[in-house]
Amino acid sequence: MKKKNLILLVLFLILAGTAFYLYPKLSKKSSTGDNAFMQFSIEDTASVSKVTIQDRNGNVALLERKSGSTEWTINKKFNARKDVIKLLLECFHDVRVRGNVPSKMRDNMMSVMATSAKEVKIYGKNNELLKTYFIGPNTQDHMGTIMLLETPNDGRSEEPYITHIEGFTGFLNPRFFIDEMEWRSTDIFYYPNNDIAEIEVLHMTDPGSSFKLSYFGNNKLKFERYLNGTLTPFAQLDTALAFDLLKRIRKVNLETYNTMLKPSAADSIKNITPTFVLRVKNNSGAITSLNLYLKKAKEMTPDATGQMTPYDPEYFWAKTDANEIGLAQFFVFEPLLQPAGFYGK
Secondary structure, eight states, rough: OHHHHHHHHHHHHHHHHHHHHHHHHHHHHHHHHHOOOGGGOOOOOGGEEEEEEEESSSSSEEEEEETTTSSSETTEEBBBOOOHHHHHHHHHEEEEEEEOOHHHHHHHHHHHHHHEEEEEEEOOTHHHHHHEEEEEEOOOTTSSEEEEEEEETTTSSOOEEEEEEEOSHHHHGGSOOOHHHBBBBEEEEEOOTTTOEEEEEETTTTTGGGGEEEETTTOOEEEEETTTTTTOOOOBHHHHHHHHHHTTTTEOOBBOOOOOOHHHHHHHHHHHSEEEEEEOOOOOOOOEEEEEEEEEEEEEETTTTEEEEEEEEEEEEETTTTTTTEEEEEHHHHGGGGGGGBBBB
């Protein structure tokens, strides 16, 4: 009998311990679910049509989804970067409350939020306001971000909360930036449906290396090189290399438009002959061009072959059809700039 009582006592202690361990978690989950001001997440991010991010100095980033599209614009001027839009929408979906701001820090934190928090307004598909985030500082352990929520139905929370994304190491504040040029897409050539009719690669200092590749669909190609300024058929084409070029040029980006150049320096680049010219025509006849220029380095630098060069081995200057100057990464563009002879068998 004593042995039976001992077994029952052990089982009771195990069950009690399990209940004691689970209760805080269940209680916390329940309290989070009951508190409207802890519901930062947006389940259906596909319905989000517009986002504004504003700082206390009145600077605003206006992000808008194109009608019937997954693409977005920034400030009604440029296409927005797909990667950072994806991170922003993932944040809306996955953000969770990690805990409360300690009571002794609450009043001070509310003052900080009032003076320096960014205001993020999130709108639905019918342009209705869904939620407003107030984005404050990051926690000292850099594992959370102080945020406060306002909704049209419940008003503004009187409590700030520590938020995070489960499984993500870091804080959320950097996803809510305002700089237009950081939001701006750097896509130059973008043909997700392989809508490419022609690719022209011009070597301005070595015209005999220039060529044109035409694509007619159904794996039909025509490769012509420039000889004495005239396009001449290329008999011994390595079609695998030609198709690789078609694949590579479907999505090509600049590094950035933030070149830090003075206007006079940018103008001087525009007025010189480019080293390379890339032209791509789509099936509708629209042509996108990009001029590339060797970029002077501050000092002699070894290139990929180990030879010393006065030019930057990592970047080109690039000029777009809109006459804007950007930076192009060498390793992205070098495979696109091979001479005509490279494509022979």
